[in-house]
Amino acid sequence: MRSELQLMGVDLHVHSVASDGLHTPRELLSMAAGTGLSAISITDHDNVGSIAEASSLAPAHALELVPGLEMSSHIREKDAHFLAYYLDYESPRLHERLSWLREARLERTRTMLALLRSQGVELSLEELGPITEGGAIGRPHVAELLVRRGYVRTVGEAFERFLQRGACCYVEKEVLPPSEILDLILDLGGVPVLAHPGVSRIDEHIEELASAGLQGLEAFHADHTAEQIGLYRRLASELGLIVTGGSDFHGEGVRGTRVGANDVPDWVLERLKDRRDALAGQPRG
Structure with a gap:
């Protein structure tokens, strides 16, 4: 405090x-x-x-x-x-380099969604749109969608089960x-x-x-x-x-x-x- x-x-x-x-x-x-x-x-x-x-x-x-x-x-x-x-x-x-990185983030998200589908979790890029409000997609957005769809109870659980490094659906990003x-x-x-x-x-x-x-x-x-x-x-x-x-x-x-x-x-x-x-x-x- x-x-x-x-x-x-x-x-x-x-x-x-x-x-x-x-x-x-x-x-x-x-x-x-x-x-x-x-x-x-x-x-x-x-x-x-x-x-x-x-x-x-x-x-x-x-x-x-x-x-x-x-x-x-x-x-x-x-x-x-x-x-x-x-x-x-x-x-x-700067914007040229950031554009390349954001495109890499989008491709990363596509790969994560494919891995989630292999685990029986059906999410789409279109569903992520309202959560990101037009911004770049990241793992917290996927985690939030997992909560909204009822696959997990909390964002923390989403990371632990699916999205953190070492979990089944984690994907490295281009840097x-x-x-x-x-x-x-x-x-x-x-x-x-x-x-x-x-x-x-x-x-x-x-x-x-x-x-x-x-x-x-x-x-x-x-x-x-x-x-x-x-x-x-x-x-x-x-x-x-x-x-x-x-x-x-x-x-x-x-x-x-x-x-x-x-x-x-x-x-x-x-x-x-x-x-x-x-x-x-x-x-x-």
Whole structure:
């Protein structure tokens, strides 16, 4: 629970219906304002479709909207997710790469639905449309449809039985290599941050990523223990990186978190802005 002395905070990692979240930008901003946050970043997977709408709505909620994006990669068969803050989200170069990734997500969903059919579960792409509200399809949307159709009782059960890594209907997704993601974010004026390192468990690669252009670690994450938060804050300091934080909220019933769940202090955003400004003064290429 937020202390009386910490009346504000930030959440720099939430997802909307533009990717695999279950809430609209308007709903997310309302949640953030109700929690007493000062700023929020909607960091959809491979999609910047919610940024313009959220930016226009944020002032009415007395919120600062930080443009964001989350991109996935692999490092030696382990997942590595990168958060991009303040990048030029209208760049044609960015949209070309994101379009390719979204098409790969669609093909992944088709494969998941085929695997579900092999388990006696009949779902269609058309049924997913109202849940995604025109955004990219992700596993939480499939999980929500499984609940609505009565195949499972909860989103968590859907992941455990069908959709999580190792389950019968899990499908790997196409990704870009880390070097390409880091270069893309930096070239477009953004700040690349490694998301939830305590979940990805790729600590042995963080120094290498820092040398390749990584600028920060998401030390404050809903799934990190106090010990992990301390570890990544120390590691960031040693490597000259900033720290960020967020709830990684996808929707009610998904992963048991909420907007603003892990009390990320305001100074995290100030350091992020400082790093953005410092990078802007450095030539690229």
